[in-house]
Amino acid sequence: METKAVRAKTDESKTYLSALENLIKENYNSAAFPNVSFPRDDWAKLSEKGVMLSMIQKEFGGRYSHEELCDIIETIAKYNLPLAMYTMIVTALFMRNVTKYGSEELKREVLTRFSSEPLVGGFGLTEPSCGSNMARMKTTFEEKEDGYLLQGEKHWQAFSGTADWWVVAAKNSKNSKDFGYFVVKRSEGWNLVEEYDALGLKAIDYGRSKIDAFVPKYRRLNVTYEGLTGAVDMLCGSRLSMCAMASGFISRVYAETKERTKTRNMGNGVLFDVGYVKYKLKLLAANKTITKALFVYLKYKTDFRAVLLDHFFEAQAIKVLATDKMLESALNYQQLCGGEGYRRDSPSNNAAYALLDSRVYTIFDGTNDLLSQQLAEFCVKESKDGNVVKFLSEFEKTKNGISHINFDLSVLNNNDTQEERVMNGQIISRIFGLQCLEEALEATEKHFEYGDFRNAVLFLNADIKKTIAETEVLKNNCLVCMY
Known part of the structure; x- marks a missing residue:
């Protein structure tokens, strides 16, 4: 039974997060806020509302809440993706590591200042x-x-x-x-x-x-x-956080794209009436559901305050899948906005900035090709005998996800070349996504409808089939110019 103390803490947290969201929504929505280096005066306003406190221990003036930081990053990304990245770096990359690994003297020097001053x-x-x-x-x-x-x-x-x-x-x-x-x-x-x-x-x-x-x-x-194991732990925090940014960002992209298609006239109807446009909206809806499921995993199955090395697999998979979906969503948003989507500061959409801001997510913090390769190498090593399919069928973090696939995955056992490992890592990230979808669907708190779940499962399966088809190209070295 929920106690009064727990209820009071929950209510206080909601009030804190709501005040922060209102400030961002009213003042820092990227549709209206200048696309320039974020002013320190505005960072001071956010600091006054406690935007950095979730990664500062209470004895140094903070709130020290993993779940609150997850919510903050997701919420900011819904209104202003660059500002979400800004906030994540200060909290999950800088302050987390000072809090986790700093001496008491260092924490007194640094964290007390960050809890009361608008520092970066x-x-x-x-x-x-x-x-x-x-x-x-x-x-x-x-x-x-x-x-x-x-x-x-x-x-x-x-x-x-x-x-x-x-x-x-x-x-x-x-x-x-x-x-x-x-x-x-x-x-x-x-x-x-x-x-x-x-x-x-x-x-x-x-x-x-x-x-x-x-x-x-x-x-x-x-x-x-x-x-460099220490650096791996430090980077796990930022890589895991990518799904929080992706969830907030794609929820906005989906809403704006849907609104745009319903208001853009075409002949006797609107763009939304076109069958292929509806298919693209289903894709965006799937990406929204997938990244929400990854976010649920981040919020309830990990903890920024702990050592994150045990979450290396998830960090790589989340970074690859979440940022792939961000870029895919932004590209489709721009495509469906037509010529106006290629225009900076268009009065009808935010597609140009959405694409420019999300493009680098698959590159920074470890390019997705490299992280995909590392995912496959992790699974090969953990499998002991190279049977990756068998390993994933038994691995706690993928066994439920792989049950949603009813076609041959034996390609995952072929990891002799670097290019095979990259492609197999892409598939593995999607299998982890299927796992997260099932776990989020079965959670006590409702995160999406069953129809959303089925739609997302279908699109992840399509991703996997496409990558398997692409591996066939690897077997046909027909371009003389490459040798």
């Missing part, structure tokens, strides 16, 4: 010379008597020129297999040397920065994993 924190990992191979990073740390000297270069970090604080990954200058993570003030030696003009997500600034900073010893995060 970034995450410095990617470098110009190493791409996705983080083991080749050139940024180093050298231990001194009273701290660490950090030197190197980072790029494509969100807030490259504006973040007040950074979590920075670096390699031991004397041991290339030893990696450390440090919290650095921008004023201590983080300097922007080149601004990048990104196609979308204009609320966030990107660029290339040089680091030459000395930090005290207590600013090194207590990450004890070998190699």
Whole structure:
């Protein structure tokens, strides 16, 4: 039975989230808000409403709620996708890692400020010379008597020129297999040397920065994993959060596309009357349901406050599937808006910005091709004998999902080449999506109708069949120009 204390806490949380949503809806809807670097004065208004408090422990002035952060990111994405990314980076990438791995002295220094000031924190990992191979990073740390000297270069970090604080990954200058993570003030030696003009997500600034900073010893995060395992845990938080952004974003895309098709005149009727248009709306509805199911999994089966390494499989699958569906939805939104969808600041739709903002999601935070490959490699390793189909049929996180597939999946056992592993990883992400759909359907709280569930299952099955068909192309090396 629900106690009065639990009810009061739930009511208070709803009031907090409602106030935040009202502020965003009224002031920061991307249909009207300028598509520019997000002003600090406006970040201050959101900070006053507690937008960052969910990843700050209560003793430092926060709320420390995983579920609230999930709801915040999803809600913001419904109104302003770039702002949702902005918020996710500050909370799930910066503050989560300070909270999880920081010393008490560090948390007192940083978290108390973030709970009361409109500060911005970034995450410095990617470098110009190493791409996705983080083991080749050139940024180093050298231990001194009273701290660490950090030197190197980072790029494509969100807030490259504006973040007040950074979590920075670096390699031991004397041991290339030893990696450390440090919290650095921008004023201590983080300097922007080149601004990048990104196609979308204009609320966030990107660029290339040089680091030459000395930090005290207590600013090194207590990450004890070998190699880059610590970075994997840190990135799991942002990858898992992609479904929150996808759920909010696609719910808006679906609503706006449906409204557009019902108001756009064609002959004696409207665009909505066209059969293929209705099929495309079914696709968008399926994507909305799929990403909602992934969101339900994120909210109730994971916890940003915990170590996330045990959720490596889900993080990869969610990032791949959720962001694929974001881009697919944005493309179809633009297509159904016709020429007006190709126009910035169109009075009839937001399709151009929806596409530009969502495009990078399949690239940043690990390109989906690489993450798909890693998904397949994970399953091959866990299967012990290479029988991936058998493994997925028994794996707790996929066995119910695979039961919704009634055709041959033996292609998943062919993982000899890199391209096979990429395609198989794409299939595996869809199987995980089927699992999440079933779990969300059976949840006590109602998230969608049974018809929505069936529609989503059909489209995920179609995705899988399409990828299987594409694997046939791999067997026919007929292009002489490739060899």
